[in-house]
Amino acid sequence: MSQKVQTVEEKPSLVPPVLTGLLSLVVPGLGHMLARQFRKGLVLLLVFLSAAGLWIWRVSDAARREVGFTAMFKKAIQLQPILLIILVVLVLLYLLIAYDAYKVAAKAKASSFLLWVFVVASFFILGWQIGEIRPAVLVRDGKNSLPLLMRVLWPWEKALYYPEELLIGSADVVIPCTENVEVPPRVVEEGDPYVTVTPNCGDLSEIAGAEGTKLRMVGSNFAPNDETEIWWVDQVRNEFRYRYGGEYVKIVTDENGSFEMDVIIPYRVIPTTGGKGYAVWQVEARQVASVGEPVLSxxxxxxxxxxxxxxxxxxxxxxxxxxxxxxxxxxxxxxxxxxxxxxxxxxxxxxxxxxxxxxxxxxxxxxxxxxxxxxxxxxxxxxxxxxxxxxxxxxxxxxxxxxxxxxxxxxxxxxxxxxxxxxxxxxxxxxxxxxxxxxxxxxxxxxxxxxxxxxxxxxxxxxxxxxxxxxxxxxxxxxxxxxxxxxxxxxxxxxxxxxxxx
Amino acid sequence: MLEIRNLTKIYDDGTVALRNVSFTVPDREFLVVIGLSGSGKSTLLRCINRLIDPTEGQILWDGVDITALKGDDLRRMRRQIGMVFQQFNLVKRSTVMTNVMAGRLGYSPTWRSITNQFDEADRKRAQTALKRMGITDQANKRADELSGGQQQRVGIARTLMQEPKLILADEPVASLDPVLAHSILQHLESLNREDGITIICSLHYLDLVQRYSTSVIGLRDGQVVYQGTKKQILRMTDAEFKSIYGEEAERMGGISGDIAADDEDSAGEEVTG
CATH class of the missing domain: 1.10.3720.10 (MetI-like)
Structure with missing residues (x-):
């Protein structure tokens, strides 16, 4: 067995060394094949063809709107300079294959280390390009993910839930002011929040600009020092938040949980009267108050x-x-x-x-x-x-x-x-x-x-x-x-x- | 008395391991089987306790044909024949005690043995066997924690649990160093001499053969090519040696009676106990 190997190595190349080099320039790997290293030549040919094929694909992919290879190439290089680097590496690889063929033919035991380094390098750079690896983007935009990442890494704010209670006090408003309206009086339990309005009737605002009746609204028994929203409930139980000048109206209760403010009856497109000639609206003060201990969310x-x-x-x-x-x-x-x-x-x-x-x-x-x-x-x-x-x-x-x-x-x-x-x-x-x-x-x-x-x-x-x-x-x-x-x-x-x- | 008649074993792949082997082993004999690796020593030993079914021939043990036994009869026969192996063949993860108790399986009802309920007499017997082999203090160790020599002693203790009339030892010392080899063979010798247990043992080193055997048979390519008593083995001639080990084999040294044989799978090493 060992004798056989020796005889193979001792056999000279089929063609002179210079010719192997030149042949390898025509078809990469052909020189090796003729220098009795058929397998190495075949591997090099396949490596070179696949690397070159990948490069052509990436060039046409980078500049897919251009027509003609030259235009594509120019555009691709302009868009992705790395393609030029790959081209340089491929050319060097091409030359190295020819040089290696020459060396192999001249001296059977030549080291091909540099050649294989270039083979690996060309595929590594191709992988870099195909993988669209852009460390600069990571460095530049990486911090954008930080807020999100922090939420994922420390999500425990959401682990607890603070139970809330809706405190509502409401009063009836008759629109427009009419005699003999039967509005049942409100029964308010001791300690429950309540609201009163004076007067308790009036006219809607008009779309052109005339303001509606101004009501004095007084609330009590709410949570102290807390934001309170004002809501209207019309005669068909549609609820909407009270706005003034385009802004939602909020008021903060005093330390006793009371407040006083003026509200203007807003504009509403629904006919107010219906069959009875009047409508009963409600004006509400609502507070979202957290009550009790926090619980698991x-x-x-x-x-x-x-x-x-x-x-x-x-x-x-x-x-x-x-x-x-x-x-x-x-x-x-x-x-x-x-x-x-x-x-x-x-x-x-x-x-x-x-x-x-x-x-x-x-x-x-x-x-x-x-x-x-x-x-x-x-x-x-x-x-x-x-x-x-x-x-x-x-x-x-x-x-x-x-x-x-x-x-x-x-x-x-x-x-x-x-x-x-x-x-x-x-x-x-x-x-x-x-x-x-x-x-x-x-x-x-x-x-x-x-x-x-x-x-x-x-x-x-x-x-x-x-x-x-x-x-x-x-x-x-x-x-x-x-x-x-x-x-x-x-x-x-x-x-x-x-x-x-x- | 064990009588082997025209024993032939042909494996499924066509290998002929034993060819028309016949010999007789009187009770209380220490019979050593010698021969090259692949000469059929292991097959011969395994045919005797039917770990391997012979193709042809008879094995008569006190007049009973072992080759014809089946089922319970076969197991009853096996429990009287102990076996010692080159690789010890202990259940490595089990304790020494469990390994020794396993020697009693042939006597124990299936259910009791599986639930590990051995009776008091068996436990005492195990203690005695361990003591005899000098490994009492190892009883609760895992078998694979023991050294090779100790493992082989556990292997012998296991066969002692069977209260055997015959012990088959398949190259019992081939994986041990020379000192341990003598120690193990001395144990076997004492079982042979003191307890009257017949021993059939395959060995490689001629000096061990000459030291311990009371009679010898030589196998070559599955055929008996040599048969001799202790006296004859001490005077083995070169021609006889070559008939067993082949023409190319060379005896170490020149004087018969103090010679170790060189063979293929063990470096021929001169051993003095």
Missing amino acids: EELKLSVEKMIETIFLGMMSTVFGVILSIPVSFIASRNLMSANWFTKTIYMVVRTILNIIRSIESLVWAVIAIIAVGLGPFAGILALTVHSIAALGKLYSEAIESIDHGPVEAIQATGANWLQTVWYAVIPQIVPPFVSFTIYRWDINVRMSTVIGMVGGGGIGYLLIQWIRLLDYRSAGIAIWFIAITVAILDYVSSEIRNRFV
């Missing part, structure tokens, strides 16, 4: 609930996956299935199916499961179970395949029966890898179940994607925090269990 509660759902989603799919994959793993183990052609066929078929299932992502399985059983955690469980069966089936069967046959033989030799042999020689050997793989899968399943909700498979991912779409980054931050905490705890627990068992 709805977002936090939802996150906790969905996180629990997520953990159980991962757990259930792992349990189902383990239960179903254990029998599968036995028929997917070569050492157990090599008895005859029939079992071998089963082994091959099962292995192939497992590989196909495993190569399809759980997210895709989730979409399929949703079609079958609708949105919700069950779809997620189905998806993760299917994927777990395939993954665990393969891992388990490999564990079974790799058991040491020695102890099995030794236990058999003591006169033990089949069950005793399995119990004493097989189980102790497969328990550690099974436990290890199961925990590993549980880990994966919980992590996957956090994202499987994004396609509708239940769990916290569903909330997360909703909140991100609603630009509610604080709530999304809460969800992300819970995911991170859960995954960290899970990581710790799984490594602890693994240490115990393995």
Whole structure:
């Protein structure tokens, strides 16, 4: 063998060194091929052709509106100078290939290190361009993401909710002032907020400009030193906020919770009179006052609930996956299935199916499961179970395949029966890898179940994607925090269990 | 008495491991089987306790044909034949005690053994076996925490639990250093001499063979090419040696009786116990 290699190396190039170089300028790599380095030449040819092809594609992509290559090239260089750098590197590579061919033909043991550096460099720069990598943009605009990032990183303002109570005091206003109006007097409980207006009747403002009747509005028993809004309620129970001069009117109560102000009956397009010749409106003072201790927010509660759902989603799919994959793993183990052609066929078929299932992502399985059983955690469980069966089936069967046959033989030799042999020689050997793989899968399943909700498979991912779409980054931050905490705890627990068992 | 008659084993892939092997082992014998790797030593030993089913031939043990046994009868036969392995074949993750107790499985009801309920007599027996092998203080360690020599002693203790009449030892010292090799073989020798257990043991080093065996058979390509008593093995001629190990084999040293053989898978090393 070694002699053969030597004779190949000693054979001179088919053509003189200078000619190999020149030939390589015609077709990159051709020189190597003729200098008895066919494979290297072929690789270089393919490398050069693909790099040049990629460059042409990027040029035409950068200047797709131009017609003709020269125009395209000029425009592309103008827009993206990096394309020029790539061109330079490619030209250098082209020349280096020719030079290397010359060296190879002249002296069999020439180093091609620089050549390969250029090969790698040309693809790296191409990758830079195709990946549209622009560190300058990151440096310039990166800080724009900071407010958002801060909300995600520290979302706990939204973890608490301060319960609020709406304090309303209202008074009736008759429009226009009419005799014999029957307005039932208001009954105000002791301590409840109330409002009075004088007079308690008047005319609407007119659209042209004439102001309506000015009323003196007095309120009491509100929360002290707090903003109060004024609202009108017309005769058909339409509510609208009182504006004056285009601005919403607000008043701050004094330290006793009282206020006094003038209000002007606003303009309203609805006919006031109806059949009775008058309408009864209400003017209200509304206060949003926070009462009592802060409580956990709805977002936090939802996150906790969905996180629990997520953990159980991962757990259930792992349990189902383990239960179903254990029998599968036995028929997917070569050492157990090599008895005859029939079992071998089963082994091959099962292995192939497992590989196909495993190569399809759980997210895709989730979409399929949703079609079958609708949105919700069950779809997620189905998806993760299917994927777990395939993954665990393969891992388990490999564990079974790799058991040491020695102890099995030794236990058999003591006169033990089949069950005793399995119990004493097989189980102790497969328990550690099974436990290890199961925990590993549980880990994966919980992590996957956090994202499987994004396609509708239940769990916290569903909330997360909703909140991100609603630009509610604080709530999304809460969800992300819970995911991170859960995954960290899970990581710790799984490594602890693994240490115990393995 | 163990009588092997015309034993032939042909594997599924067509390999002929044993070819018409016949010999007799009287009780209380320390029979050593020698031969190159692949000469059929392991297959022969495994045929005797039916870990491998022979293709043809008979194995008569006290008049009972082992090759014809099935099911419970086979297991009852196996529990009287201990086996010691080159790689010890302990269940590495189980404790020494569990490994030793496993030797009793052939005598224990399935359910009780699976729930680890061995009776008091068995536990006492295990203690005795551990004590005899000098590994009492290792009882609660995991088997893989032990050194090679200790593991092989656990392996012997396991066979002792079977109260065997015959022990098959498949190159029991091939993975051990020379000092340990002697120690293990001395244990086997004491079982042979004091307890009257018949031992069939495959070995590589001729000096060990000459030191411990009471009789020897040589296998080559699955055929018995040499049969001798202790006296004869001490006077093994070059021709006999080459008939076992092949024409290209060379004996280390020149004087018969104090010679180690060189073979393919172990560096021929002169050993003095």
